[in-house]
Amino acid sequence: MATGVYWQRNSITPRTKILGVIGDPVMHSLSPAIHNAAIEALDLDYVYLGFEVSPLGLKAAVDGVRALGVKGLSVTMPHKQSIIEHLDVISGDAIALFSVNTVFVDGAGQLNGTSTDGLGFLDGLRLEAGFDPCGKRVGIIGTGGAARAIARALVDAGAETVAVYGRSSEKLGNVISLCDGKGDVATLEMLSDCDLIVNATPIGMKGYHSRDMVPVPDTVLHSGMVVCDIVYSPFVTEFMKQATKKGCKVVGGLPMLLHQAAHAFRLFTKHDPPLDVMRNVIESATGN
Secondary structure, three states: OEEEEEEEEOOOOOOEEEEEEEEOOOOOOOHHHHHHHHHHHHOOOEEEEEEEOOHHHHHHHHHHHHHHOOOEEEEOOOOOOHHHHHOOEEOOHHHHHOOOOEEEEOOOOOEEEEOOHHHHHHHHHHHHHOOOOOOOEEEEEOOOHHHHHHHHHHHHOOOOEEEEEOOOHHHHHHHHOOOOOOEEEOOHHHHHOOOEEEEOOOOOOOOOOOOOOOOOOHHHOOOOOEEEEOOOOOOOOHHHHHHHHOOOEEEOOHHHHHHHHHHHHHHHHOOOOOHHHHHHHHHHHHOO
């Protein structure tokens, strides 16, 4: 599991606040580069560090966060659920999702776990694609943690229906249970009738070994549809290329990555993040 920690620069000076990311492993996490660039741009007295934490070491790591006065953490797999029992409270989407990707010190001095994935997805969709899901029919491909967060966020944003496409009936049920009665198991025909389709699987990601280059056939795509692929490396996936050829409006995974980090940054520092700086770091790191 990989975890990020926000710590005001106490590691550099007595006043520095420490932040971080925890996970197993964390070496591929972009979080330190993204957050430290934002910290530097705003000249804040924070530092963001990467901490490799095994599942067996999680409790000790959280105890260390308390003892050292760390101001915030980003949490990666496999700790997004297991960290909950070591926190004081969970809030926001983390309650329904039972999954935490951000830990911050709240106004009561408690370690508060929340999830910024859904909010980050919605911000990316609205700000980058100009798409408001309220009243729209949406389709989600995938049944993992990202799909669950996105489904919940779309329902909260007023989506009319959420059709979920996947292979595991149990996991499909888990996603649909978050949809407040608006969710259903999707067929390819149902997907083709959607206003928005989201690929929430790793299919198409650089380094992901699969016989499938795209998550569904391009026959479900048509002009006027919005297609979002949360994969951000490569920046333009094969699925996005197919959607563009079909006349769809296309948005990649960079906006979600950017805006979920931005929400975490606000919780950690109480400052508005420099989005352009953070975006440039992501584009540089992913070769886009």
